[in-house]
Amino acid sequence: MSTIGYESWAVDLGTVGAVYPFQGWEVAMTVLGVLFWLGWHRMQFDAESKELEDAVNSFKGSEATQAIDRY
């Protein structure tokens, strides 16, 4: 058993195509990859919203002035 479909390279490479693991599962892998990508946006959005909310709640005019002075 080999995840790439070959247990030996003693073959004619002229007859060999794809050699990545789990051939035949490309669509499932794409679904998994897309879920990872979309999940990333969701998690990033949630984290950013919390960060902005915390910043608003801890706002102090004097500190903001200092930040402006620092440019």
Add this chain to the structure above:
Amino acid sequence: MYEVGASRSRNHLHTLLKNIMIIPLVTVTFFFFGWWIYWAFPNAFPGIGGIDFAAGASYTPWSENMGTNLEDRITGVFWAAFLLFSWTAASIVSGSVIERIRSSALWLHAVMIGSVWWIIDAAWGWHWDGWMVKVLGYHDAYASGVIHAIAGGYALGLLLVLGPRIGKFAADGTPRDIPPHNPWLLTIGIFLIYTGFWGFYAACNVPIISPEVIDGQITGTTWTATNIYLAPTTLSAITFNFLMSLSGGLMAAYIVSKGDAFWTFSGGLAGIITASAGNDLYHPIQAMLVAAIGVVIVYRLHFWVERKFKIDDAVGAVAVHGYSGVVGLIIAGFVLWGAPSSPYDGYATVNPLGQFIGAVIMFGLLGFLPGWALAKIQQAAGVLRIPREVELQGLDFSENKAFEAAKSDVIAAEKAAVAQK
């Protein structure tokens, strides 16, 4: 550049020199014996075989092949490609120990990791004839283990003996962040590492080769690009996989570090390192997911080890290189299970146990143990760490004082010249 950016202003000149002097020291020792080790040691392991003096003969510094020779126009090029990896291994260790190690002590470690230990592991596990490839089915196409796990393990062994910088840990053991003096230098540094890493990927491949040159192991007439084991891959595969693993690493690191810039950029690197063992064969989506999984494990492990063992790794090298390398090797054992490790007949196929044993050899036997042992000897001799007073005032104290004095002197002289007008 990365290492200097991470150091504080009062140390950066020494930090720069500490790293730069690795280049000549590792270069000359790699000429004297490092390159010979690679060719003579593939089967030098108890129960397997011994040192092959005949195979190494052409790579001794007194061999005619190691000079201008019209019958051998290429040895120097391969020597330099491997030498680049030697510098990298030593530089990884160098970054983790900044601001408190004596340069003389680090330079000995640099020679040992750069011209001895890593090249032994390359002979064993990154050579078409290496015993780890034959017996274990060890597969590490772009050096998750042979560069990164060993260098991270070596750094951990050294750090354990060296101890943290003054002020790194509070009295109750809580770690403090020691911010870099120049985050932008650090950023440019890591982006240059990404770029160099891409070049490294290309350098790990034989661009195109005929089946006859691989001793006829592969049949037919189709030429192919190969990895270091002379097994087929494609330039297309490594281009896809390098960029997808970089992306998976960056994305996962951004989330797990809550948008910390340092860890996000380092996570990109850790992602590539995690996927590197199998990036010659992975599907790009696999490369992305392997990188992302690795980064989450590595990030959590870094902070757990830091708190538990009070390890002050100034640039996160043990995690980004060492843990990523280990995790990457083990994952490759599962994802590439059963794939041929070599075109040569009789070699074990890739398998999880072989990859796990390989990871232990790289990180532990050839990395952690030698780093720890040499550091212990240096500590016993009192030559490992700079004095406390020097650490507090900064390694560049006398240079900075001389700089200020010279500046005052020349300003005074120029003002005097103006007054005479």
